[in-house]
Amino acid sequence: MDSILRIQELTERLNIYRDEYYNQNAPSVSDEAYDRLFDELKRLEQEEGIAFSNSPTQSVGYEAVSELKKTEHPIPLLSLDKTKNITELNQFRAGQDTLLMLKLDGLTVKLEYEGGKLLRASTRGNGETGEDITHNAKTFRNIPLVIPYSDKLVITGEAVIHTDDFERLQSQTVDSSGEKYRNIRNLAAGTVRSFDAETCAKRGIYFHPFDVLEGLDNYSADCKHVKLSVLQHQLGFEVCPFYYLNKMKQTDQDFQQYIEELKETAVQEHFPIDGMVLTYDSISYSKSCGRTGHHYKSGLAFKFEDDLYETRLISVEWLASRFGAVTPVAIFEPVEIDGCMISRASLHNLAYFQRFELGAGDRILISKRNMIIPQVEENLDRSGTLEAPELCPNCGEPLIVKSGDAEKTCFLQCQNQGCTMKHLGSFIHFTRKKCMNISGISEKLLSLFTSQGWIRTYADIYRLDRYREQIVRLDGMGEQSFARLWKAIEESRKTDFAHFLCALDIPLIGETASRILAKVFHDDLDGFLNAVQHGYLFSRIDGIGLVMQDNIYEWFGSDKNLKTMEELRKEVVIMKNTNQNENQGNPFEGKTVVVTGTLANFTRDSVHIQLMQLGAKPGKSVSKNTDYVIAGEKAGSKLAKAKELNITVLTEDEFMQMMGA
Ligand SMILES: NC(=O)c1ccc[n+]([C@@H]2O[C@H](COP(=O)([O-])OP(=O)(O)OC[C@H]3O[C@@H](n4cnc5c(N)ncnc54)[C@H](O)[C@@H]3O)[C@@H](O)[C@H]2O)c1
Numbered sequence: 001m002d003s004i005l006r007i008q009e010l011t012e013r014l015n016i017y018r019d020e021y022y023n024q025n026a027p028s029v030s031d032e033a034y035d036r037l038f039d040e041l042k043r044l045e046q047e048e049g050i051a052f053s054n055s056p057t058q059s060v061g062y063e064a065v066s067e068l069k070k071t072e073h074p075i076p077l078l079s080l081d082k083t084k085n086i087t088e089l090n091q092f093r094a095g096q097d098t099l100l101m102l103k104l105d106g107l108t109v110k111l112e113y114e115g116g117k118l119l120r121a122s123t124r125g126n127g128e129t130g131e132d133i134t135h136n137a138k139t140f141r142n143i144p145l146v147i148p149y150s151d152k153l154v155i156t157g158e159a160v161i162h163t164d165d166f167e168r169l170q171s172q173t174v175d176s177s178g179e180k181y182r183n184i185r186n187l188a189a190g191t192v193r194s195f196d197a198e199t200c201a202k203r204g205i206y207f208h209p210f211d212v213l214e215g216l217d218n219y220s221a222d223c224k225h226v227k228l229s230v231l232q233h234q235l236g237f238e239v240c241p242f243y244y245l246n247k248m249k250q251t252d253q254d255f256q257q258y259i260e261e262l263k264e265t266a267v268q269e270h271f272p273i274d275g276m277v278l279t280y281d282s283i284s285y286s287k288s289c290g291r292t293g294h295h296y297k298s299g300l301a302f303k304f305e306d307d308l309y310e311t312r313l314i315s316v317e318w319l320a321s322r323f324g325a326v327t328p329v330a331i332f333e334p335v336e337i338d339g340c341m342i343s344r345a346s347l348h349n350l351a352y353f354q355r356f357e358l359g360a361g362d363r364i365l366i367s368k369r370n371m372i373i374p375q376v377e378e379n380l381d382r383s384g385t386l387e388a389p390e391l392c393p394n395c396g397e398p399l400i401v402k403s404g405d406a407e408k409t410c411f412l413q414c415q416n417q418g419c420t421m422k423h424l425g426s427f428i429h430f431t432r433k434k435c436m437n438i439s440g441i442s443e444k445l446l447s448l449f450t451s452q453g454w455i456r457t458y459a460d461i462y463r464l465d466r467y468r469e470q471i472v473r474l475d476g477m478g479e480q481s482f483a484r485l486w487k488a489i490e491e492s493r494k495t496d497f498a499h500f501l502c503a504l505d506i507p508l509i510g511e512t513a514s515r516i517l518a519k520v521f522h523d524d525l526d527g528f529l530n531a532v533q534h535g536y537l538f539s540r541i542d543g544i545g546l547v548m549q550d551n552i553y554e555w556f557g558s559d560k561n562l563k564t565m566e567e568l569r570k571e572v573v574i575m576k577n578t579n580q581n582e583n584q585g586n587p588f589e590g591k592t593v594v595v596t597g598t599l600a601n602f603t604r605d606s607v608h609i610q611l612m613q614l615g616a617k618p619g620k621s622v623s624k625n626t627d628y629v630i631a632g633e634k635a636g637s638k639l640a641k642a643k644e645l646n647i648t649v650l651t652e653d654e655f656m657q658m659m660g661a
């Protein structure tokens with residue numbers, strides 16, 4: 001293809017992506033896919049010696065269109081040049097002392113203090129003009145509003161959501177178009193840029209400084225690390241973790257080792273990262289390096305290898321599901337991902353299919369999100385020759401387009417009641433042994449009852465006696481048959497959590513999954529529902545996968561389903577198993593518990609799950625509302641705070657004893 005045309009096309013496409021990413025916090029492609037196109041554009045621009053003024057390689061961010069007040073950046077806030085090559089990173093040191101820092105995955109925020117008080121906070125915006133977010137910054141979890149330093153202080157850093165918080169938030173929070181946030185950076189950006197400070201306060205934003213733009217000159221002649229350490233130790237900030245590397249030569253292997261260690265710190269502390277940053281320690285040397293329109297030359301980002309795989313699309317298959325929706329699946333030339341040959345990936349819905357303008361033979365990029373589910377991330381060619389079907393692949397009846405819960409999604413639906421037996425199917429399922437176990441209600445009867453409108457919801461089955469007279473008069477029925485049928489229905493009212501859950505027909509939550517959940521939640525439906533409400537990580541349970549977790553949240557996210565369930569609940573009795581009172585009287589019920597340090601028997605997530613199962617609320621920071629602090633190895637400031645506030649501190653052993661393990 002003509003290179004200049006391609007440059008134009010890429011510039012245009014990347015600008016659309018930048019707007020979605022920076023202004024709407026709703027990217028339609030992954031960062032890896034974006035970076036690929038960006039790198040292609042950069043290469044072509046260099047080869048041709050042409051770059052348009054609106055090229056993303058020539059400017060940073062994107063002009064903000066929000067209604068937040070604008071602020072100027074006298075010292076522009078720019079992006080970073082990047083590499084994926086460790087040798088290149090090592091060579092960048094060029095005989096200088098350097099800082100190897102975490103590259104935190106959030107958004108740049110600048111804080112200005114004067115007279116010892118926080119004066120203003122702003123986003124980077126397009127580098128020259130940002131947005132005023134002071135109202136939100138005041139709710140950041142870990143920044144001092146007052147500092148023992150009265151001269152002007154201007155610092156930059158990353159505003160982030162911690163990964164453990166994100167996992168909890170993910171299932172509850174939706175963006176402006178009603179879609180779930182999939183990406184931690186976008187949720188942080190959306191939160192920091194929201195109009196009301198309450199949203200920000202609720203979600204929990206942390207700010208970690210990585211540079212000092214103005215101030216602290218009396219502390220150090222020329223060293224960035226000294227200034228950062230003043231921020232950390234004297235002014236009360238939590239600085240972005242870094243290693244100070246002196247100018248001594250290091251092998252690439254040593255370097256790799258440092259990166260691994262820093263990465264481990266990030267995991268431990270729940271910092272979201274997308275790479276490392278190497279910057280010079282000398283401030284004067286840094287200044288002498290100069291800049292481009294896009295970045296300062298005094299730092300280099302090291303991005304982790306992406307996991308995108310290029311292949312060619314063969315076709316798109318449309319599959320009708322039991323639930324009436326017709327879903328596209330991409331079929332492509334097999335690629336090996338983590339040792340598995342992958343040749344198909346769901347395209348989820350009509351909107352997702354349309355977004356990629358697919359055609360047979362197009363080069364597409366596949367990823368394995370969360371290392372589990374293959375996902376189409378981008379179509380490099382966009383020939384757009386494939387179209388969505390008009391007729392149901394199952395029954396041949398016309399399909400209709402329905403819009404989903406979220407604004408931007410729409411899907412195809414088969415309207416033919418008989419097509420996938422979807423309606424009747426769910427009632428047949430409901431009566432099965434593994435569900436409500438209603439013997440004696442045949443498919444034929446169910447089909448009759450539904451066609452008469454006597455059964456519209458599950459609860460209606462338990463009210464069939466309203467139609468007793470009509471049913472008795474049916475062909476082949478009679479008083480005795482009805483009595484038998486009614487007895488079976490009545491008997492089925494007594495059930496347990498596992499059968500009840502299975503009966504709800506949540507996709508993939510069948511007999512086994514229901515039993516697993518029953519065990520974990522001690523047969524307690526309310527406990528389970530409470531967990532759903534609090535964003536419990538079901539996928540942490542052995543035997544419950546990510547898709548199952550998604551399905552649970554999707555199902556309970558629908559008001560219609562909730563209503564169906566509540567109605568049904570009134571008709572049945574859900575028996576608990578014998579040790580039902582296990583939780584009551586345990587000392588953690590209803591308490592707020594903060595865990596700090598490293599535990600021997602739990603990861604941070606598993607101890608949180610354990611606490612939730614005990615009916616406790618895991619807290620993040622210690623305050624006067626904290627009931628217990630569980631302190632493991634290397635417990636630090638939180639432990640000190642607990643002591644200061646006179647809060648009961650438990651060792652891990654004491655915790656285990658108290659919960660009766
Ligand atoms: N998916 C999409 O549609 C889309 C669109 C636009 C941009 N993007 C992504 O955003 C990237 C561009 O964003 P960017 O310009 O913010 O660049 P970037 O995120 O790649 O790197 C620069 C930023 O890193 C941050 N940072 C974190 N830790 C730091 C540290 N210790 N020291 C210095 N800086 C640190 C700073 O905020 C800085 O602005 C692209 O590479 C792409 O991955 C994605």
Ligand SMILES: [Zn+2]
Pocket residue numbers: 320392393394395396397414415416419420
């Ligand atoms: Zn059909």
